[in-house]
Amino acid sequence: MPHIDIRGITKRYGDATILDGLDLHIRDGEFLTLLGASGCGKSTLLRLLAGLELPESGDIRRNRQSILAQTPSERDCAMVFQSYALYPHMTVGANICTPLLMRQLSFWQRLPLVRHASPAVRRARAEIEQSGRKVAQALGIDHLWERKPSQLSGGQRQRVALARAMVRKPSLFLFDEPLSNLDANLRQSLRGDIRALHRQLGVTFVYVTHDQHEAMSMSDRVAVMKNGQILQLDTPEALFQRPVSKEVASFVGSPQINILSLQSLPEDAGQAAPAAAVEVGVRPHQFLWQAASNTWPVKVRVQSVEYAGSEKIVAARTANQEHITVMADATQPAREGDAPTLYIHPAQAMFFDAQGRRVEA
Numbered sequence: 001m002p003h004i005d006i007r008g009i010t011k012r013y014g015d016a017t018i019l020d021g022l023d024l025h026i027r028d029g030e031f032l033t034l035l036g037a038s039g040c041g042k043s044t045l046l047r048l049l050a051g052l053e054l055p056e057s058g059d060i061r062r063n064r065q066s067i068l069a070q071t072p073s074e075r076d077c078a079m080v081f082q083s084y085a086l087y088p089h090m091t092v093g094a095n096i097c098t099p100l101l102m103r104q105l106s107f108w109q110r111l112p113l114v115r116h117a118s119p120a121v122r123r124a125r126a127e128i129e130q131s132g133r134k135v136a137q138a139l140g141i142d143h144l145w146e147r148k149p150s151q152l153s154g155g156q157r158q159r160v161a162l163a164r165a166m167v168r169k170p171s172l173f174l175f176d177e178p179l180s181n182l183d184a185n186l187r188q189s190l191r192g193d194i195r196a197l198h199r200q201l202g203v204t205f206v207y208v209t210h211d212q213h214e215a216m217s218m219s220d221r222v223a224v225m226k227n228g229q230i231l232q233l234d235t236p237e238a239l240f241q242r243p244v245s246k247e248v249a250s251f252v253g254s255p256q257i258n259i260l261s262l263q264s265l266p267e268d269a270g271q272a273a274p275a276a277a278v279e280v281g282v283r284p285h286q287f288l289w290q291a292a293s294n295t296w297p298v299k300v301r302v303q304s305v306e307y308a309g310s311e312k313i314v315a316a317r318t319a320n321q322e323h324i325t326v327m328a329d330a331t332q333p334a335r336e337g338d339a340p341t342l343y344i345h346p347a348q349a350m351f352f353d354a355q356g357r358r359v360e361a
């Protein structure tokens, strides 16, 4: 299967530069997610890959061959959208089988009269239906075969859209926020389905989302994007543990990482920190409620406590009026107005310089 090389791609709409000399190498068969806030250019990049847009400069190569001159249908990719994009007048079965009918039968062979008259066409259609039903079965929607899209739930519609993309066996799947219209439970279950699909098919998936949880839980690698550029491309673990900057650190992990000025910490913290460090990043789960050896104390005042089942989300303020979020065990007796001392383990802290770049301890 071909890898994809995106080199120096620039895309403009009018005066606005959406992608600015972007480079990206997509490996064979990987699940790569483009993660970024709304408007950062993720969908534009996906549309360029699909051939729905052309760049002003730069190149996209598959297996070292430029694909810019190829039409969308020549690119052997399937796209799944947030809006499902199903044909409303067709049944589920017809929606799933249409890509194969279009590819394998000529215009004349698709006409109803020929369909009934020609045994060869009847046979081809039966084979197509069999392939479609197999995919529908794999996605648990074969019992909906005769229904129209309007008679389906959002999750079922997205499964039909997935089946329609799968049936052609493309070598590249492009997903543009496919789960955004679904409720939390359905999103969770479809995340699992899409991940399983990737394992089963072994082809390249490029997935666009602004949901860091979705990106971190599904992908082999994630490209964090901002203003048409990639801030960091790495595995989910590396993004979480070794972000290149404060910006990336703030983008991954929920609740967000806390960024404190080094001045909020005792003097020995300043001495232990790298020389260039001006800020320290502490994840909400990393605060300790009791002192341990070699920990740094931070005095805080609790502003509010939110119950989240087995945990509490504590919002607090440091003496320097910096807001922090702390995840605590549900048994932790933290109450609004309390003024506890929390502790930070230096080995777990991240340090950032004045430009927001992470510096090694």
Ligand SMILES: Nc1ncnc2c1ncn2[C@@H]1O[C@H](COP(=O)(O)OP(=O)(O)OP(=O)(O)O)[C@@H](O)[C@H]1O
Pocket (backbone or CB within 6 Å): 013, 018, 036, 037, 038, 039, 040, 041, 042, 043, 044, 045, 210
């Ligand atoms: N056809 C177009 N004409 C003009 N501007 C466009 C067009 N398509 C997108 N844009 C602009 O390009 C920028 C990037 O859009 P894009 O859809 O790639 O962002 P995104 O990161 O996918 O955001 P979202 O998550 O909201 O879809 C936005 O400011 C958008 O308004």
